Amino acid sequence: MSSLQTTRTKDKPQPGRIGLVLPVNLRPLLGGWVNYDKGSTGIQRLEIDDWEGTPVVRAFGAGHPDPIDWGEVAGAAFADGVDGHHAVAFTATYHLDFATVLLAAYLNKRLLVVDAYSTFTDGSGRASYFQRDHLYLP
Protein backbone atom coordinates (compact mmCIF):
# COMPACT_ATOMS: atom_id res chain seq x y z
CA MET A 1 0.00 0.00 0.00
CA SER A 2 1.37 3.40 -0.88
CA SER A 3 1.65 5.92 1.93
CA LEU A 4 -0.95 8.64 2.12
CA GLN A 5 -0.06 12.14 1.09
CA THR A 6 -0.12 14.67 3.91
CA THR A 7 0.42 18.36 4.52
CA ARG A 8 0.70 18.09 8.33
CA THR A 9 0.55 15.50 11.06
CA LYS A 10 -3.22 15.89 11.43
CA ASP A 11 -3.76 14.47 7.95
CA LYS A 12 -2.57 11.04 9.11
CA PRO A 13 -5.18 8.52 10.32
CA GLN A 14 -4.61 6.46 13.44
CA PRO A 15 -2.99 3.08 12.68
CA GLY A 16 -5.63 0.55 11.71
CA ARG A 17 -8.20 3.17 10.76
CA ILE A 18 -7.22 3.44 7.10
CA GLY A 19 -9.93 2.27 4.76
CA LEU A 20 -12.82 2.69 7.17
CA VAL A 21 -14.91 4.72 4.79
CA LEU A 22 -17.93 6.13 6.56
CA PRO A 23 -19.83 9.25 5.61
CA VAL A 24 -19.77 12.15 8.03
CA ASN A 25 -22.94 12.11 10.09
CA LEU A 26 -24.66 15.47 9.60
CA ARG A 27 -27.10 15.11 12.48
CA PRO A 28 -25.26 17.45 14.89
CA LEU A 29 -25.67 20.30 12.36
CA LEU A 30 -29.25 19.75 11.27
CA GLY A 31 -32.18 21.90 12.25
CA GLY A 32 -33.37 25.47 12.51
CA TRP A 33 -30.71 27.58 14.24
CA VAL A 34 -31.62 30.97 15.70
CA ASN A 35 -29.30 33.85 16.56
CA TYR A 36 -28.66 34.13 20.29
CA ASP A 37 -28.55 37.93 19.87
CA LYS A 38 -32.00 39.20 18.89
CA GLY A 39 -30.44 42.51 17.85
CA SER A 40 -27.81 41.03 15.55
CA THR A 41 -27.27 42.83 12.27
CA GLY A 42 -25.96 39.65 10.69
CA ILE A 43 -27.49 36.21 10.23
CA GLN A 44 -30.75 35.95 12.08
CA ARG A 45 -31.55 32.34 11.31
CA LEU A 46 -30.07 29.29 9.57
CA GLU A 47 -31.83 26.18 8.35
CA ILE A 48 -29.66 23.15 7.67
CA ASP A 49 -31.06 20.04 6.03
CA ASP A 50 -29.54 16.77 4.88
CA TRP A 51 -29.79 16.12 1.15
CA GLU A 52 -28.31 12.69 0.53
CA GLY A 53 -25.38 13.35 2.82
CA THR A 54 -24.81 16.94 1.79
CA PRO A 55 -25.75 19.78 4.13
CA VAL A 56 -28.13 22.22 2.46
CA VAL A 57 -27.98 25.63 4.07
CA ARG A 58 -30.58 28.40 4.00
CA ALA A 59 -29.60 31.66 5.67
CA PHE A 60 -31.82 34.54 6.70
CA GLY A 61 -30.19 37.92 7.25
CA ALA A 62 -31.30 40.64 9.61
CA GLY A 63 -33.78 42.93 7.85
CA HIS A 64 -36.88 44.98 8.44
CA PRO A 65 -39.69 44.27 8.58
CA ASP A 66 -38.79 40.64 7.86
CA PRO A 67 -35.58 38.61 7.76
CA ILE A 68 -34.01 38.41 4.28
CA ASP A 69 -34.05 34.95 2.75
CA TRP A 70 -30.74 34.21 1.03
CA GLY A 71 -32.01 30.99 -0.53
CA GLU A 72 -30.52 27.52 -0.34
CA VAL A 73 -26.97 26.47 -1.14
CA ALA A 74 -25.19 23.15 -0.86
CA GLY A 75 -22.46 23.19 1.76
CA ALA A 76 -19.74 20.85 2.94
CA ALA A 77 -19.52 19.18 6.34
CA PHE A 78 -16.41 18.45 8.37
CA ALA A 79 -15.59 16.09 11.23
CA ASP A 80 -13.12 16.85 14.02
CA GLY A 81 -10.37 14.76 12.45
CA VAL A 82 -9.56 12.38 9.60
CA ASP A 83 -10.94 9.52 11.72
CA GLY A 84 -14.02 11.46 12.82
CA HIS A 85 -17.50 10.66 11.61
CA HIS A 86 -19.69 13.26 13.27
CA ALA A 87 -20.00 16.70 11.71
CA VAL A 88 -18.64 19.54 13.82
CA ALA A 89 -18.41 22.23 11.16
CA PHE A 90 -19.53 23.29 7.72
CA THR A 91 -18.79 25.75 4.96
CA ALA A 92 -21.19 27.19 2.40
CA THR A 93 -20.64 29.91 -0.16
CA TYR A 94 -23.26 32.31 -1.44
CA HIS A 95 -22.58 33.89 -4.81
CA LEU A 96 -25.01 36.79 -4.77
CA ASP A 97 -25.49 39.39 -7.54
CA PHE A 98 -23.52 41.96 -5.60
CA ALA A 99 -21.39 39.99 -3.14
CA THR A 100 -19.82 36.67 -2.30
CA VAL A 101 -20.27 35.38 1.25
CA LEU A 102 -18.33 32.45 2.68
CA LEU A 103 -20.01 30.98 5.73
CA ALA A 104 -17.48 29.10 7.86
CA ALA A 105 -19.16 27.63 10.91
CA TYR A 106 -18.39 25.22 13.74
CA LEU A 107 -20.09 23.78 16.77
CA ASN A 108 -18.95 24.90 20.19
CA LYS A 109 -20.85 22.80 22.71
CA ARG A 110 -24.48 23.64 21.91
CA LEU A 111 -23.78 26.81 19.97
CA LEU A 112 -23.19 27.11 16.25
CA VAL A 113 -20.55 29.78 15.67
CA VAL A 114 -21.03 31.25 12.20
CA ASP A 115 -18.31 33.40 10.67
CA ALA A 116 -19.32 35.24 7.50
CA TYR A 117 -16.57 36.45 5.16
CA SER A 118 -18.19 38.91 2.73
CA THR A 119 -16.70 40.43 -0.41
CA PHE A 120 -18.63 42.97 -2.47
CA THR A 121 -18.47 42.59 -6.23
CA ASP A 122 -20.68 45.53 -7.18
CA GLY A 123 -18.08 48.29 -7.18
CA SER A 124 -19.89 50.05 -4.35
CA GLY A 125 -16.66 50.67 -2.44
CA ARG A 126 -17.88 48.82 0.60
CA ALA A 127 -15.09 47.02 2.42
CA SER A 128 -14.96 43.24 2.51
CA TYR A 129 -15.83 42.31 6.05
CA PHE A 130 -15.90 39.60 8.69
CA GLN A 131 -18.84 39.07 11.02
CA ARG A 132 -19.47 36.46 13.70
CA ASP A 133 -22.83 35.26 14.98
CA HIS A 134 -23.75 32.68 17.62
CA LEU A 135 -26.81 30.54 16.95
CA TYR A 136 -28.64 27.93 18.99
CA LEU A 137 -31.31 25.30 18.44
CA PRO A 138 -34.46 26.46 20.25
Add this chain to the structure above:
Amino acid sequence: MTALEYVRAEDRLPEETAPPGGALDPALLVGTWFATDKQAAGVVRLELRQQDGCLLVRAFGADPVQPNDWGEIEATAYGSSVAAVDAMAFSAMYDFGFLVTILAAYAKQGILVLDTFNTFTDASGRSNYFSREFFHR
Protein backbone atom coordinates in the same frame (compact mmCIF):
# COMPACT_ATOMS: atom_id res chain seq x y z
CA MET B 1 -28.08 57.49 -6.33
CA THR B 2 -29.36 53.92 -6.36
CA ALA B 3 -29.74 52.05 -3.10
CA LEU B 4 -27.04 49.50 -2.37
CA GLU B 5 -28.07 45.88 -2.37
CA TYR B 6 -27.85 43.99 0.89
CA VAL B 7 -28.83 40.70 2.50
CA ARG B 8 -28.51 41.75 6.15
CA ALA B 9 -28.43 45.03 8.03
CA GLU B 10 -24.64 44.86 8.46
CA ASP B 11 -24.18 45.14 4.67
CA ARG B 12 -25.53 48.69 4.76
CA LEU B 13 -23.33 51.72 5.19
CA PRO B 14 -24.18 53.85 8.20
CA GLU B 15 -25.94 57.10 7.27
CA GLU B 16 -23.63 59.90 6.22
CA THR B 17 -20.80 57.40 5.77
CA ALA B 18 -18.99 57.17 2.47
CA PRO B 19 -17.78 53.79 1.28
CA PRO B 20 -14.08 53.48 2.09
CA GLY B 21 -13.08 52.14 -1.34
CA GLY B 22 -9.54 50.95 -1.95
CA ALA B 23 -7.70 48.08 -0.32
CA LEU B 24 -7.82 47.38 3.40
CA ASP B 25 -4.67 48.11 5.37
CA PRO B 26 -3.25 44.68 6.37
CA ALA B 27 -0.85 45.99 9.04
CA LEU B 28 -2.65 44.05 11.79
CA LEU B 29 -2.15 40.79 9.89
CA VAL B 30 1.26 40.97 8.27
CA GLY B 31 4.19 39.26 9.94
CA THR B 32 5.11 35.79 11.12
CA TRP B 33 2.65 34.00 13.38
CA PHE B 34 3.59 30.93 15.47
CA ALA B 35 1.23 28.31 16.88
CA THR B 36 0.69 28.83 20.59
CA ASP B 37 0.66 25.04 21.00
CA LYS B 38 4.27 23.88 20.59
CA GLN B 39 3.00 20.33 20.02
CA ALA B 40 0.59 21.46 17.30
CA ALA B 41 -0.24 18.77 14.74
CA GLY B 42 -1.78 21.22 12.32
CA VAL B 43 -0.41 24.52 11.07
CA VAL B 44 2.69 25.54 13.00
CA ARG B 45 3.52 28.85 11.33
CA LEU B 46 1.92 31.45 9.10
CA GLU B 47 3.73 34.16 7.19
CA LEU B 48 1.66 37.05 5.89
CA ARG B 49 2.91 39.90 3.76
CA GLN B 50 1.63 42.53 1.39
CA GLN B 51 2.87 42.88 -2.15
CA ASP B 52 1.49 45.17 -4.85
CA GLY B 53 -1.69 45.69 -2.87
CA CYS B 54 -2.27 41.96 -2.42
CA LEU B 55 -2.19 40.02 0.85
CA LEU B 56 -0.07 36.87 0.58
CA VAL B 57 -0.04 33.96 3.02
CA ARG B 58 2.43 31.13 3.45
CA ALA B 59 1.52 28.29 5.80
CA PHE B 60 3.71 25.59 7.31
CA GLY B 61 2.25 22.29 8.49
CA ALA B 62 3.48 20.19 11.41
CA ASP B 63 5.93 17.46 10.47
CA PRO B 64 8.29 15.37 12.66
CA VAL B 65 11.31 16.28 10.53
CA GLN B 66 10.72 19.92 9.63
CA PRO B 67 7.71 22.13 8.99
CA ASN B 68 6.02 21.39 5.69
CA ASP B 69 6.08 24.51 3.51
CA TRP B 70 2.75 24.83 1.73
CA GLY B 71 3.93 27.64 -0.51
CA GLU B 72 2.67 31.19 -0.85
CA ILE B 73 -0.80 32.03 -2.13
CA GLU B 74 -2.99 35.10 -2.36
CA ALA B 75 -5.43 35.74 0.46
CA THR B 76 -8.53 37.91 0.71
CA ALA B 77 -8.52 40.47 3.51
CA TYR B 78 -11.57 41.52 5.52
CA GLY B 79 -12.31 44.40 7.85
CA SER B 80 -14.70 44.49 10.77
CA SER B 81 -17.47 46.29 8.84
CA VAL B 82 -18.36 47.69 5.42
CA ALA B 83 -16.84 51.00 6.49
CA ALA B 84 -13.55 49.49 7.69
CA VAL B 85 -10.13 50.62 6.49
CA ASP B 86 -8.06 48.10 8.47
CA ALA B 87 -7.99 44.35 7.77
CA MET B 88 -8.56 42.04 10.73
CA ALA B 89 -9.34 38.75 9.00
CA PHE B 90 -8.44 36.79 5.89
CA SER B 91 -9.38 33.73 3.91
CA ALA B 92 -7.36 31.70 1.44
CA MET B 93 -7.57 28.32 -0.27
CA TYR B 94 -4.83 25.75 -0.88
CA ASP B 95 -5.35 23.05 -3.49
CA PHE B 96 -2.76 20.34 -2.89
CA GLY B 97 -4.10 17.98 -5.54
CA PHE B 98 -5.22 15.40 -2.98
CA LEU B 99 -6.61 17.87 -0.45
CA VAL B 100 -8.28 21.28 -0.53
CA THR B 101 -7.77 23.40 2.56
CA ILE B 102 -9.67 26.60 3.26
CA LEU B 103 -8.00 28.93 5.73
CA ALA B 104 -10.39 31.30 7.54
CA ALA B 105 -8.74 33.45 10.17
CA TYR B 106 -9.18 36.58 12.24
CA ALA B 107 -6.98 38.58 14.58
CA LYS B 108 -8.15 39.65 17.99
CA GLN B 109 -6.18 41.17 20.84
CA GLY B 110 -2.85 40.12 19.39
CA ILE B 111 -3.91 36.53 18.72
CA LEU B 112 -4.63 35.09 15.30
CA VAL B 113 -7.36 32.45 15.32
CA LEU B 114 -7.18 30.09 12.35
CA ASP B 115 -9.93 27.72 11.25
CA THR B 116 -9.09 25.20 8.55
CA PHE B 117 -11.69 23.29 6.55
CA ASN B 118 -10.06 20.30 4.86
CA THR B 119 -11.57 18.27 2.02
CA PHE B 120 -9.78 15.17 0.70
CA THR B 121 -10.07 14.50 -3.01
CA ASP B 122 -7.93 11.35 -3.17
CA ALA B 123 -10.54 8.72 -2.21
CA SER B 124 -8.28 7.69 0.68
CA GLY B 125 -11.27 7.27 2.97
CA ARG B 126 -10.13 10.01 5.31
CA SER B 127 -12.91 12.20 6.64
CA ASN B 128 -13.00 15.82 5.70
CA TYR B 129 -12.06 17.68 8.85
CA PHE B 130 -12.10 20.98 10.67
CA SER B 131 -9.42 22.35 12.96
CA ARG B 132 -9.06 25.49 15.04
CA GLU B 133 -5.65 26.81 15.99
CA PHE B 134 -4.21 29.86 17.75
CA PHE B 135 -1.13 31.90 16.86
CA HIS B 136 0.99 34.67 18.28
CA ARG B 137 3.63 36.83 16.65
